[in-house]
Amino acid sequence: MTFIVRQIAVTADGREIIRANPFADPQIGVGRNAENAIHLPDLAVNPEHAVIRRLDDGQIEIESISGQKFSIDGRDKMSATVEPAKGAELGFGGHVITVSQDSEDVILTVKRVEALSDSAEDREEGALYTLKGLLPGKRISAWSFVGLALAAFLIWPIYTWATYRGVEERPDQFHADTMWSSGALSDAHHSLEGDCQACHVDAFVTVTDKTCLNCHEDDAHDHAKPDRLLTAMGDPEGLERVSAAFAAAFNKPRGRCVE
Ligand code: HEC
Ligand code: HEC
Incomplete structure (x- = not known):
């Protein structure tokens, strides 16, 4: 035995x-x-x-x-x-x-x-420090933050764009559309700092050649003809062709003034 x-x-x-x-x-x-x-x-x-x-x-x-x-x-x-x-x-x-x-x-x-961490004492201690009950639920908080982010970084900039559209000189205050800014304007265009709409004519429409030509009618400095510049650049290859196709679909054809 x-x-x-x-x-x-x-x-x-x-x-x-x-x-x-x-x-x-x-x-x-x-x-x-x-x-x-x-x-x-x-x-x-x-x-x-x-x-x-x-x-x-x-x-x-x-x-x-x-x-x-x-x-x-x-x-x-x-x-x-x-x-x-x-x-x-x-x-x-x-x-x-x-x-x-x-x-x-x-x-x-x-x-x-008896599970080790499951004693009544431990459970009470956990309840003592939790914020459950004081704060709204996780789902509500998450959606509120999504709403807050959309309001601050999408709705407010669009509002600024809409209200100052066509305004010659924007008042010297914070404009929410500068949150999307990709950087300062070039020195030559410094004077246009207060008039973003001179180039950004429509919301969510990229700057077109037509806009540049509004001001640079025939004083485009030393410029070759656009089609000759394009020929000189050569055709895109491999992955570049994919991104070029995407850019063209979003109103950014190759050989723009911006390039
Ligand atoms: C002289 C013309 C001009 C002026 C004035 C101008 N921009 Fe731009 N902006 C451009 C060009 C060109 C691009 C690049 C567009 C592209 O690559 O398709 C650009 C890009 C941007 C972008 C990146 C998004 C995009 O459309 O590519 C933001 C944001 C932006 N500009 C904000 C502003 C703000 C805010 C002002 C006013 C303070 C301003 N811009 C004034 C010409 C201008
Ligand atoms: C609201 C009028 C206006 C618009 C729109 C505009 N420009 Fe200009 N641009 C100017 C002025 C004014 C100057 C400074 C004088 C000059 O050099 O002709 C200038 C200067 C330049 C220069 C500098 C030239 C140099 O010798 O340093 C370039 C490059 C240029 N612009 C390109 C563009 C492009 C590309 C666009 C379109 C995205 C554009 N501009 C749209 C008014 C404009």
């Missing part, structure tokens, strides 16, 4: 891992110390809490050697005898040891019944 200790551990996702170890000794220890055959990492358990020994009549005896009690089928005891075939449940702190018999062997199944 041997003791077989089956340790059951539960993983985070709820799976049970069972490890079984046979012990041929007539007496095994139960306690927090790792030397014990039944090692219970539990502060409510004494380092050398109790021993379990086989009696000649096939029964087993559980005896406390620490002066601290254990429970058997819910009742606190200092010592007890159990008939393995009948079975019993021993309680040590947050652990339960189920006694059973398999042919000749006494099976001691060890399982933690």
Whole structure:
């Protein structure tokens, strides 16, 4: 007859891992110390809490050697005898040891019944520091921030563009459409700083050659003819052809004045 200790551990996702170890000794220890055959990492358990020994009549005896009690089928005891075939449940702190018999062997199944981080104390502490209840739900917050971002970076700039459209000189204040600005104007165009609409005629329509020609009618300085410039550039190749096709679809044909 041997003791077989089956340790059951539960993983985070709820799976049970069972490890079984046979012990041929007539007496095994139960306690927090790792030397014990039944090692219970539990502060409510004494380092050398109790021993379990086989009696000649096939029964087993559980005896406390620490002066601290254990429970058997819910009742606190200092010592007890159990008939393995009948079975019993021993309680040590947050652990339960189920006694059973398999042919000749006494099976001691060890399982933690109280999860480590699930004590009432921990739960209360968690509730103490949470902002749940004070703040609106995550979904509402997320949508509010989306709305806020759209209002600040889309609706406000469009409003600015619409209200100052065709205005010769924009008042000297913050204009929301500058949030989209790709940078300062060139020195030559510095005087147009207050009149973005001179070039950006329509919202979401890129600056066209026609706009440049409004001011640069025939004083386009030293310029070759646009079609000759295009020939000199050569045809786009590979991925460039894809991006050129996209640009053309969005009103940015190759060989613009901007290029
Ligand atoms: C002299 C003409 C001119 C003026 C004036 C001008 N821009 Fe532009 N802007 C351009 C050109 C050209 C581009 C590049 C367009 C392209 O590559 O398709 C551009 C690009 C931009 C872009 C990037 C988005 C886009 O359409 O490509 C923003 C934003 C922008 N300008 C804002 C402004 C603001 C704000 C002002 C006024 C302070 C301003 N611009 C005045 C000619 C001008
Ligand atoms: C509102 C009128 C106006 C518009 C629209 C305009 N420009 Fe100008 N541009 C000027 C003025 C004024 C100058 C400075 C005088 C000059 O050099 O002719 C200038 C200067 C330039 C210069 C500098 C020339 C140099 O010698 O330094 C270039 C390049 C230029 N513009 C290109 C463009 C392009 C490209 C566009 C179209 C995206 C454009 N401009 C749209 C008024 C305009």
